[in-house]
Amino acid sequence: ANQARNSQAVCCYFAMAMTKVGRGFQSRVDKLNAFVGKSAVGRYFKLDARNSCFTRELRAGTATFLTMAYILAVNASILTDSGGPCTVADCTPTCSDSSVAASLCQGRSANGTLLSLV
Structure with a gap:
């Protein structure tokens, strides 16, 4: 106690x-x-x-x-x-080549929309 x-x-x-x-x-x-x-x-x-x-x-x-x-x-x-699926490496080689016209630098988004440089 x-x-x-x-x-x-x-x-x-x-x-x-x-x-x-x-x-x-x-x-x-x-x-x-x-x-x-x-x-x-x-x-x-x-x-x-x-x-x-x-x-x-x-x-x-x-x-x-x-x-x-x-x-x-x-x-x-x-x-x-x-x-x-989209990474920078998917887009960079084609678009960074100076012999490719900017109008040909295209890609598709994840939902299938065509993306291109304007």
Whole structure:
């Protein structure tokens, strides 16, 4: 019973310490948001008028950047695995030869449409 009370006390002290850390961190975030909101950057992006704050926009921008980076990194692999027939090598040799007229540089798209240089 005594050991259970001690572990509860330790747990309580830990929770109180984390609450203090959380409050200190939150006050710093609030100060940062207030500072940036009043700065030229905050006025330019109208953070207060749009009822937003710097840290929220920073999180949103980071999530968007990471999503786009993932899409760019994985997109080539997805397209390669799809079995698409068109590659740059299919078109380049004929069209880059200077003895071939530009009007003869043609090809077909995946759905059969004739493509040519204009």
